[in-house]
Amino acid sequence: MNTATALDLITARQTAVTEYAGQLPEQIAKFTAEQLNALYPTIASEPYQQILAVFCAATAPIRAKDVCMALGIEVTVPKDVEGIRAKLKRLVRRQALAEANQAWSPSTRPATKPSQNTLRRG
Structure with a gap:
């Protein structure tokens, strides 16, 4: 050649x-919220649905602070973000989101069983 x-x-x-x-x-x-509900039926609570809706509208990985701002949560000190960060970690464990260098993005795999966090470069 x-x-x-x-x-x-x-x-x-x-x-x-x-x-x-x-x-x-x-x-x-x-990949709308309805499709996420179909793939992840165990994620039914309203706060998690609101978080997933933020990711449906996102075109790139999002940081926890950005999720707070999108949900209208006032962030004045770091502890204000910790509740959302904990929910994001739970969604990673359920494979609904993928963690990428301290930011999260929608997972492309359907939930089967909880496993180790999936890291994605973003």
């Missing part, structure tokens, strides 16, 4: 990956 052919293959692959990456926000947006 010559250099020109290899570069053409790399360019084609890069174009395909870029197109796929451009479709991801749209696919995430389709």
Whole structure:
């Protein structure tokens, strides 16, 4: 294989990956709260549903403080965020969210049984 052919293959692959990456926000947006309820029926309480709704509207991983602001929770000291952070950790254990470098994002796997936290780079 010559250099020109290899570069053409790399360019084609890069174009395909870029197109796929451009479709991801749209696919995430389709993942509505109703679909989350169907996948995670044990997550029924209102506070958790509100948190999951924030993630349905998100296009990137969200920090706990940002979740608080989206829910209208006033954050004046770090302890104000701890309650939400604990709920986010529970959602990670239930595999409804994935933890990514101190931020959370929707998980792409359906819940089966609690296991170790899934780390995602964001």
